[in-house]
Amino acid sequence: MNNLNSTLPQYTTNRSYVTLKHLLKFFSNAAVPLLIGAITLIIAIHQQKVTQSNRDSDASQATELRRQDREQESLQREEDKKIAQLQRTEDKEAIRSQRELDLKIINDKRVQDYEIAEQQRNLSEYHRIQESQMARKIHEHNLLLEDERQKENILLEYQNDLATLLLDHESKQNEINTWWFVLQMKTNTALRQLDPTRRSILVHTLLEANLLNVKVPNSDALLYRANLSGIQFDQSVYTLRSGAYFGLDEGLIIPAADLRYVSFKNAFFSDNISLAYSNLDYTDWSFTHIINVFFIKDMSMNEAKFYGSDICGTHFDGYHHSDIDYYSNIKMNRVSFEYNKQCVQCVFQRVSLLGIRLNHSKFIGSKFLSLSMADGNLSNGSFVSSTFHSVTLDRVDFSGANLKSCKFIEASMINCFMFGTIFEKTSFSRVNLTGCKGLNMKDKNIITAITFDRTTLPDGTYIERSKK
Incomplete structure (x- = not known):
C-alpha cells in the first residue's frame, strides 16, 4: 500500500507520458487477472449453485428418505403392534389353553381320585355287605338248623306223647273225653309249630x-x-x-x-x-x-x-x-x-x-x-x-x-x-x-x-x- 500511494502522484503527474502501450499493457495485465477472477467467480458461483442444488437435492432426498423412513417405521410399528397383539393373543390363548388343560388334568385327577376312593369305598362296602350277608346266612342257617332241630324234637315228642296216650288209653281205659281233649290240644299245638313237611x-x-x-x-x-x-x-x-x-x-x-x-x-x-x-x-x-x-x-x-x-x-x-x-x-x-x-x-x-x-x-x-x-x-x-x-x-x-x-x-x-x-x-x-x-x-x-x-x-x- 505504501508503494501504491507513492507511485500514484507520479502517475498522475506523468500521465501525459503514459502511452497507449502502457494502457494496453495495463489493460492486458489487468484483464487477465480480472478474467481469471471472473471465471473463477463464475466457476465459484456455478459451483455454489451446484453445491446448493446438490445440497437442496440432498436435503430433499434426505427429507424424502426421512419421510419414507418414518412411513416405514410407522408401518413397521403397526406391523410390530399387530405382531405383538397377535403374539399377546396367542400367548393369552396358549395360557388359557394351558390353564384349561391344567384344570382338566386337575379335575381328571380329582375325578380319578374320587372314583378310586369311591371304588375303594364300594369295595369296602361290598366286602362289608358280603361279610354281613355271610354272617347273616350263617346266622340264618344256624337258626334254621335250630328251628329244624326244635321242629324235629316237637314231632318226636308228639309221636312219643301220642304213643303214650294210646297205650295209656288202651291199658287204663281212661275217660274218652279227657284223653281226646289232651290229644286234640297236643295235636293243634304241634301243628302250629311244624313246617309243612313235618x-x-x-x-x-x-x-x-x-x-x-x-x-x-x-x-x-x-x-x-x-x-x-x-x-x-x-x-x-x-x-x-x-x-x-x-x-x-x-x-x-x-x-x-x-x-x-x-x-x-x-x-x-x-x-x-x-x-x-x-x-x-x-x-x-x-x-x-x-x-x-x-x-x-x-x-x-x-x-x-x-x-x-x-x-x-x-x-x-x-x-x-x-x-x-x-x-x-x-x-x-x-x-x-x-x-x-x-x-x-x-x-x-x-x-x-x-x-x-x-x-x-x-x-x-x-x-x-x-x-x-x-x-x-x-x-x-x-x-x-x-x-x-x-x-x-x-x-x-x-x-x-x-x-x-x-x-x-x-x-x-x-x-x-x-x-x-x-x-x-x-x-x-x-x-x-x-x-x-x-x-x-x-x-x-x-x-x-x-x-x-x-x-x-x-x-x-x-x-x-x-x-x-
Whole structure:
C-alpha cells in the first residue's frame, strides 16, 4: 500500500507520458487477472449453485428418505403392534389353553381320585355287605338248623306223647273225653309249630292210627281249626296199586281247618270225607277220584285245581236242605277244571264261580244252579246234557264248546262268545243273549239245532218261541 500511494502522484503527474502501450499493457495485465477472477467467480458461483442444488437435492432426498423412513417405521410399528397383539393373543390363548388343560388334568385327577376312593369305598362296602350277608346266612342257617332241630324234637315228642296216650288209653281205659281233649290240644299245638313237611308226617301218623275218622261234633274233631297248610295228603291219604285208587275206608274228618296249598293228588274220596268250614284255597286235586262227596256249609276253594280229576255224583252245594233252609257261603272263584277226565252228574248250587276255568273240560249231565259264572272260560269244553238254571254267564267264552242237549233256563248270557260252538238239541228258555258274539242266527243248522223260548237274541230281538 505504501508503494501504491507513492507511485500514484507520479502517475498522475506523468500521465501525459503514459502511452497507449502502457494502457494496453495495463489493460492486458489487468484483464487477465480480472478474467481469471471472473471465471473463477463464475466457476465459484456455478459451483455454489451446484453445491446448493446438490445440497437442496440432498436435503430433499434426505427429507424424502426421512419421510419414507418414518412411513416405514410407522408401518413397521403397526406391523410390530399387530405382531405383538397377535403374539399377546396367542400367548393369552396358549395360557388359557394351558390353564384349561391344567384344570382338566386337575379335575381328571380329582375325578380319578374320587372314583378310586369311591371304588375303594364300594369295595369296602361290598366286602362289608358280603361279610354281613355271610354272617347273616350263617346266622340264618344256624337258626334254621335250630328251628329244624326244635321242629324235629316237637314231632318226636308228639309221636312219643301220642304213643303214650294210646297205650295209656288202651291199658287204663281212661275217660274218652279227657284223653281226646289232651290229644286234640297236643295235636293243634304241634301243628302250629311244624313246617309243612313235618305236618305231613304228623298227619300221616294220625291216619295210620285211624284218628281222623272218629265221628264227633265238629268242634271236637281232632284237627278242628288246625293249621294244615301245605300238607301233602297225596303221600298219606291214598295207596296207588296197578293204576287203581284206594282211599280211606273209615273217612276223613277235618272241619274248619286251614288247608290252603294242600295237595290231594291221586287221592280217592267217597262220601266219608268232611271238610266243612275249611279253607281250601289253592288246593291241588289233580288226578283225584271223587265219588258222591258233598262239599257243603261255609267253605272256600278259590283257585283250586282239578286237572285230570275223575268226579262222579259230587255236590258243591251252598243250599243245604234241613229242617230250616240254610244258605251257606261256598266260594270257588277262578277254580280250574281244565283238562279234567270227567265230571258226571256233578251239582254246583249257590256257589260263587266267578272267572271259572272249564276250558277243555268234560261235564256230563251236570247242573249249575243259582250261581254266577261271569267272565268264565268254557271254550272247547264238553257239557253234554248239562243244565244251567238261574245262572249268570255274562262275558263267558263258549267258543268251540259242545253244548249238545244242554238246557239254559233263566240265564243271563250278555256279551258271551259262541264262535264255533256245537249245538244239538240245545234249548234256551228265558235267556238274555244280548250282544252275544259268534251266534249266527242266519245259519239254518244253528236255528234247527236250538230251541228258543222267550229269549232275547244277540241283536236285541225278543223271540217268544222258535218255530221248527
